[in-house]
Amino acid sequence: MLNRYARALFTRIFTPAARFLLARGVSADAVTIVGTLGVALGALxxxxxxxxxxxxxxxxxxxxxDVLDGVMARIAGTTGRWGSFLDSTLDRVQDAAVFLGLMLWFFGAGDFWIAGVAAAASMALGMLVSYVRAKAESLGFDANTGIAERAERLVVTLVFAGLTGLGLNPWALAVVLLLLAAASAITVGQRMVTVYRQSRRVRETDGGQ
Structure with missing residues (x-):
């Protein structure tokens, strides 16, 4: 949901920067890789x-x-399956780094194992959300549905992590992470039901021919 409403706005915002980088020979793939390294280093x-x-x-x-590279690819006319594959793969790296960084803190010096478990659950179920969609699309189905897509999960996690760093009680972040894990589990269920219904319609159509 957040992706759909924000994409047009961010495209307008980042278009000047995209044109600037392209004019200097910077590729969309390079921006994707540098962005992932920055996220991973910041988190870990x-x-x-x-x-x-x-x-x-x-x-x-x-x-x-993640927005800038897409704008650059569209302006340069280099959108394609490789760029989509690289972007999707490195998105998973970024997500894993964020939740792993939180786990390392809470299981270590942060000494708050409940939040660490919540971060681990959010990471595992978030990966499953992405896997279910990717597997469905590889089989020709559409699983782009659910209440906890990547953008929402990442924004909520970062907002509460930042607030915790400013003094918010860590329990707030732990509760948010547990809710995100639950929302991710629900999303997995929603996507599985969606694919099941599509597959059943395909069987019925094939059987009726």
Missing amino acids: ILFPLGELFWGTMVITLFVFS
């Missing part, structure tokens, strides 16, 4: 040190590369 270095606010700031700065 600053979060485990307890710098949740500054870690969030660094991650937020680099996570916008």
Whole structure:
């Protein structure tokens, strides 16, 4: 949902930067890779040190590369299956880094194992959400549905991680992560039901021919 409403706005915002980088020979793939490295380093270095606010700031700065690279590819006319594959793969790397960084903090010096478990559950179920959609699409089905898509999960996690770094009780982040894990589980169920219904319609159509 967030993707649909925000894409047009962010496209207008990032178009000047996209044109600037393209004019200097920077490719969309390079931006994708640099953005992923920035997110991963911010999450895996600053979060485990307890710098949740500054870690969030660094991650937020680099996570916008996910929008910028798409704008660059469309302007340059280089959109295609490779770019989509690279972008989707590195999105998973970014997500894993964010939740792993939180896990390292809460299971380590943060000493709050409940939040660590919640982060682990959010990471695992979030990956499953993405896998179900990718597998469905590889079989010719449409599973782009559910209440917890990637953008929503990432935004909510970063907002509460940053607020925790500013002094918010860590229980708030733990509860949010548990709710995200539950929402991800529901999304997996929704996508499975959607694919099942589509597959049943295909069987009925094939049987009626």
